[in-house]
Amino acid sequence: MLKVENINVYYGAIHAVKNVSFEVAQGEIVTLIGANGAGKSTILKTVSGLLRSKGGRISFLNEEISSSEAYKLTQKGLSHVPEGRRIFQQLTVEENLEMGGYIRNNRENSRTIEDVYDRFPRIKERRRQIAGTLSGGEQQMLSLGRSLMSAPRLVMMDEPSMGLAPVLVEQIFSIIKELNEAGTTILLVEQNARMALSIAHRGYVLETGKITLEANAQALLNNNEVKRAYLGG
Amino acid sequence: MTLVYLMINGLQIGSIYALVALGYSMVYGIVKLINFAHGDIIMVGAYSTWYLMSRFSAPAWLAVTATIVMCSVLGVLIEKIAYKPLRKSDRLSLLVTAIGISLLLQNVAQLLFSANPRMFTNIFTGSVSIGERQFSNATTVTIAVSIVIMLLLTLLVKHTRMGKAMRAVSEDYETAQLMGINVNNTISFTFALGSGLAAVGAVFYCCSYSQIQPTMGSMLGLKAFVAAVLGGIGSMPGAMIGGLCIGIAESLTKGYISSQLTDAVVFGILIVVLLIKPSGMFGRRMNEKV
Numbered sequence: 124m125l126k127v128e129n130i131n132v133y134y135g136a137i138h139a140v141k142n143v144s145f146e147v148a149q150g151e152i153v154t155l156i157g158a159n160g161a162g163k164s165t166i167l168k169t170v171s172g173l174l175r176s177k178g179g180r181i182s183f184l185n186e187e188i189s190s191s192e193a194y195k196l197t198q199k200g201l202s203h204v205p206e207g208r209r210i211f212q213q214l215t216v217e218e219n220l221e222m223g224g225y226i227r228n229n230r231e232n233s234r235t236i237e238d239v240y241d242r243f244p245r246i247k248e249r250r251r252q253i254a255g256t257l258s259g260g261e262q263q264m265l266s267l268g269r270s271l272m273s274a275p276r277l278v279m280m281d282e283p284s285m286g287l288a289p290v291l292v293e294q295i296f297s298i299i300k301e302l303n304e305a306g307t308t309i310l311l312v313e314q315n316a317r318m319a320l321s322i323a324h325r326g327y328v329l330e331t332g333k334i335t336l337e338a339n340a341q342a343l344l345n346n347n348e349v350k351r352a353y354l355g356g
Numbered sequence: 357m358t359l360v361y362l363m364i365n366g367l368q369i370g371s372i373y374a375l376v377a378l379g380y381s382m383v384y385g386i387v388k389l390i391n392f393a394h395g396d397i398i399m400v401g402a403y404s405t406w407y408l409m410s411r412f413s414a415p416a417w418l419a420v421t422a423t424i425v426m427c428s429v430l431g432v433l434i435e436k437i438a439y440k441p442l443r444k445s446d447r448l449s450l451l452v453t454a455i456g457i458s459l460l461l462q463n464v465a466q467l468l469f470s471a472n473p474r475m476f477t478n479i480f481t482g483s484v485s486i487g488e489r490q491f492s493n494a495t496t497v498t499i500a501v502s503i504v505i506m507l508l509l510t511l512l513v514k515h516t517r518m519g520k521a522m523r524a525v526s527e528d529y530e531t532a533q534l535m536g537i538n539v540n541n542t543i544s545f546t547f548a549l550g551s552g553l554a555a556v557g558a559v560f561y562c563c564s565y566s567q568i569q570p571t572m573g574s575m576l577g578l579k580a581f582v583a584a585v586l587g588g589i590g591s592m593p594g595a596m597i598g599g600l601c602i603g604i605a606e607s608l609t610k611g612y613i614s615s616q617l618t619d620a621v622v623f624g625i626l627i628v629v630l631l632i633k634p635s636g637m638f639g640r641r642m643n644e645k646v
């Protein structure tokens with residue numbers, strides 16, 4: 124479904140992503156794990172068109188998207204839940220969801236909004252509230268809900284567990300799993316490697332901009348190096 | 357009665373400031389640029405209406421409509437040609453570019469129409485008397501139409517798809533793109549809207565103060581900018597209230613103190629706001645991102 128081949132991303136002189144290639148197949152949960160600063164967010168931003176790769180090729184649903192503008196990718200079925208939730212703080216909860224469904228019509232949106240509310244009842248209670256007043260967990264739910272509004276084929280999530288209490292992390296991960304079971308393909312970027320690998324099918328390990336390991340999730344959980352570096356021994 | 361009279365005159369010039377201040381504020385909200393060329397759009401609007409009416413004897417409604425369209429297009433072009441290539445540069449380069457555009461517009465106007473003032477014929481002639489005072493129709497039309505425009509604009513930003521996209525882009529343009537919002541179109545729309553409002557302001561201004569000249573946009577623009585800062589730059593209700601407040605402050609100064617002090621009072625307000633509450637009446641704190 125998503126195929127990334129040999130991308131290189133620079134911030135000025137900093138070579139943040141080095142010759143990275145990976146693939147996500149229809150129906151999978153694939154995780155990209157790595158320490159802070161490894162280049163995970165940079166990779167997601169490059170896929171979604173916010174940053175550009177020097178050379179290489181990115182294709183989505185067999186169509187090259189390496190030079191597509193970011194706003195056009197939503198229409199193709201790609202959704203990106205950015206790091207740090209990035210909800211629109213001054214808009215209401217419901218307006219945030221409407222923005223998520225910006226590319227669709229009102230009728231489709233009102234139906235999808237109900238689905239999102241069913242999935243996240245806490246959000247429904249707060250629908251008229253200014254989104255900036257939500258708690259961190261609620262904001263993450265809103266950010267996830269907002270990304271579902273465009274009925275995406277592939278959702279890329281950048282550290283959805285960041286800064287959340289363990290109960291909420293559990294909840295978010297079980298929602299991701301449910302979404303996947305309902306047919307959405309997921310690319311999950313995480314520092315919380317144990318949680319990510321527990322729901323993923325496959326994983327890639329990223330170290331200072333390079334992919335160093337690729338295996339199915341179970342094998343990565345049992346890999347000694349992964350255990351030492353990412354799972355705390 | 358004097359007070360009421362001064363208040364109404366204050367509302368009249370204040371409505372014009374408000375229309376212009378909205379342009380400053382909307383553009384600042386969306387591209388974080390103080391568009392110093394905005395005041396000169398007023399001047400372009402004034403010359404355009406005057407030219408169409410005096411040279412082509414165009415009916416007023418046609419001249420005004422054509423002027424609004426022309427100013428909107430000009431605003432969009434300025435953004436596309438001068439500001440867009442600098443979107444990723446530092447703010448100072450943008451600011452200097454804006455000042456450059458302002459000078460360019462003034463000089464082109466001087467070239468085309470000379471520096472001599474031209475006389476604009478009021479299109480809302482006649483007057484109504486309330487008590488022993490006379491109010492020109494230009495005054496009442498300015499206030500009434502401006503209020504209607506501001507209400508419509510509020511509804512547009514609050515409820516329409518484009519209005520919501522404008523708010524989303526001004527808050528976080530990267531995330532807005534991830535939602536499928538075409539940021540370039542949203543920015544163009546904002547410039548078109550702001551410049552269109554400046555054109556309307558220009559027509560109202562000229563109907564009450566008939567002289568037009570190439571530099572007329574500077575002072576008017578600067579005062580509207582003060583209004584936008586007073587209200588809280590980036591805030592639309594702030595621009596509206598700020599504009600009306602500046603207009604009333606000017607009118608009261610003229611009536612009770614001295615007409616020579618109006619400019620001093622306006623810029624005094626700017627200094628006080630910047631000292632006491634730089635974010636203005638409706639401004640958000642600057643560090644809104646956590």
Ligand SMILES: Nc1ncnc2c1ncn2[C@@H]1O[C@H](COP(=O)(O)OP(=O)(O)O)[C@@H](O)[C@H]1O
Pocket residue numbers: 134137139157158159160161162163164165166
């Ligand atoms: N806007 C930026 N400007 C310069 N360097 C950046 C920028 N964003 C990220 N970097 C650098 O790129 C590298 C990768 O960052 P990032 O992709 O955010 O990592 P991760 O998401 O894995 O924590 C880091 O060294 C970081 O300092």
Ligand SMILES: [Mg+2]
Pocket residue numbers: 160163164165206281282
């Ligand atoms: Mg990151």
